[in-house]
Amino acid sequence: MPRSGGTYTRSNGAFTGATVWNQDKNAGTKITSANHDTHDQDIAAAITASIAADGQTAATADLPMGGWKHTNVANGTALTHYVAVGQVEDGSLTWGGTTGGTSIAYTVTLTPTPLVSIDGTMLRFRPHTNNTTTTPTLNVNGVGAIALKLRGANLTVGRLTTTSCVVVVRDTTNACWQVVSA
16 A cells, blocks of 8 residues: 555565665665566555546545645636635625516526525525516526515515615525515
């Protein structure tokens, strides 16, 4: 086993350490294919067990960071990506910006696409126009229009305005987005 506990130890089967070939020489051992093959295979196994910097290999267990952190990371763009602290701080993961659509059917696009079918998913947006109906909907990333409600009831006309920032929470029990703040 070339690596144990994260430490790689050179070995040719007879000697180990940083001076394997000198140890062979001092022992009077001539260069042999068996020793070279063992040594080279040991190195190959260590490299194979390593994570390639270009992403060709993946971790096969949890990776303890030893108190260190990943730095210079890009913003996550899929639900399976890490997020950068800046994305959390600036709220970009839940901010849909100014809506599109109509005063009856609002639309927003977020990156990454949030799990709009999950109870409790929260997002925020600014209406591009005041609602002109008591039954407006919100369609997130083209997933499908879902009713906007306030404490389970229809909204009043004009509840959503261009001067408000709206906070909604997905309520799968009542099949709607509950308006928390508008």
